[in-house]
Amino acid sequence: MRVGLIGYGYWGPNLARALNQTDGLDFVACCDVNPKNLRSAMRAYPQLNGFSSPAEMWDSVDAVVIATPICTHFHAAQAALRHGKHVLVEKPLAHSSVLAEELVHQAERSGLILMTGHTFIYSPPVVKIKELIDSGALGDIHYISLSRVNLGLYQKDVDVIWDLAVHDFSILLYWLEAMPVWGRSFGRACVQENKNDVAFIWLEYLSGIVAAIEVSWLSPQKLRRTSLIGSKRMIVYDDADPCEKVKLYDRGVVLTPPQSFGEFQLTYTMGDMVAPHVSTREPLLLEVEHFIECVRQGRQPHTNGAFGLQVVQTLELVTANSGQIRAVGRAEEGSIAA
Numbered sequence: 001m002r003v004g005l006i007g008y009g010y011w012g013p014n015l016a017r018a019l020n021q022t023d024g025l026d027f028v029a030c031c032d033v034n035p036k037n038l039r040s041a042m043r044a045y046p047q048l049n050g051f052s053s054p055a056e057m058w059d060s061v062d063a064v065v066i067a068t069p070i071c072t073h074f075h076a077a078q079a080a081l082r083h084g085k086h087v088l089v090e091k092p093l094a095h096s097s098v099l100a101e102e103l104v105h106q107a108e109r110s111g112l113i114l115m116t117g118h119t120f121i122y123s124p125p126v127v128k129i130k131e132l133i134d135s136g137a138l139g140d141i142h143y144i145s146l147s148r149v150n151l152g153l154y155q156k157d158v159d160v161i162w163d164l165a166v167h168d169f170s171i172l173l174y175w176l177e178a179m180p181v182w183g184r185s186f187g188r189a190c191v192q193e194n195k196n197d198v199a200f201i202w203l204e205y206l207s208g209i210v211a212a213i214e215v216s217w218l219s220p221q222k223l224r225r226t227s228l229i230g231s232k233r234m235i236v237y238d239d240a241d242p243c244e245k246v247k248l249y250d251r252g253v254v255l256t257p258p259q260s261f262g263e264f265q266l267t268y269t270m271g272d273m274v275a276p277h278v279s280t281r282e283p284l285l286l287e288v289e290h291f292i293e294c295v296r297q298g299r300q301p302h303t304n305g306a307f308g309l310q311v312v313q314t315l316e317l318v319t320a321n322s323g324q325i326r327a328v329g330r331a332e333e334g335s336i337a338a
């Protein structure tokens, strides 16, 4: 399978490395509208054919990986699908759910694989937590809190929610297998006008689970910290921890039903913490391998177009201009909309 990369800016070189290291494909071409970036790609991978526009590349490839700015994803992916190419497009799938849905339909109609690059879904700690949730180890999940903050990188075309919270939305969708029925964000544009560099987001799910997300490009420390609080156990997932990224705590609080008027008792469980073994394989390599495998076997990827569309719908839910609650997905089944 001949694979080409479109976009060799900040993130493209990581994808190029992953493509170059993955068996079962020929990394044959790179395209970038910026001649300097294209030259860098050609220097790093002299075997590549270089193109300055995607239109010149179609005859040379069977599949493409798109790592261009978000507002260009739709047109690049649409053109690739029209030319019969399988597509792995970086997150988020498109800059609106209408366009994302169009891509999903186009891929379905043409029988091509459309995958969104939600890298965290291929990350072993995230997969381990999914296994723990599904095994019932946490009991009922009460709430999840997520922090994803650091200094930069400021994006040119989107705010911090579309850049960073998109990861958290994909992780929550994967873990909970549900769309939020309510969502809201509150942000501030501190450095650039009209572009939030910090945002706080709240989501509620039909099950009653609530999630709170903090994202920022304006923070002195890099934090990648998620807590999942269940009725039986709790998890702290720290993606910045080099050794023990996932910690499972046998801790909780149980309310003993009152035996007589006015009596109540809380029992605190203070059990052990275990850090389960988690593979150290690189998520991006696993993501690219999965794409190639799905193309070869005609299988739908975990993060297919429909998954990417749901993430875009969540982005729209929380960034709706009015600040009004706008439920998506299973909204009709109930929402706490005011």
Ligand SMILES: NC(=O)c1ccc[n+]([C@@H]2O[C@H](COP(=O)([O-])OP(=O)(O)OC[C@H]3O[C@@H](n4cnc5c(N)ncnc54)[C@H](O)[C@@H]3O)[C@@H](O)[C@H]2O)c1
Binding pocket: 006, 007, 008, 009, 010, 011, 012, 031, 032, 033, 034, 037, 052, 053, 054, 066, 067, 068, 069, 070, 072, 076, 090, 091, 092, 117, 118, 119, 163
């Ligand atoms: N999965 C992740 O963890 C992760 C991390 C960072 C960025 N990303 C995603 O990667 C994508 C690219 O982000 P970036 O930070 O590398 O952006 P960037 O601006 O640094 O690079 C984009 C590159 O695409 C080129 N380009 C623009 N339009 C083009 C077109 N029509 N045809 C060919 N080339 C074109 C630009 O010249 C540039 O070299 C974004 O979608 C972003 O969300 C994903």
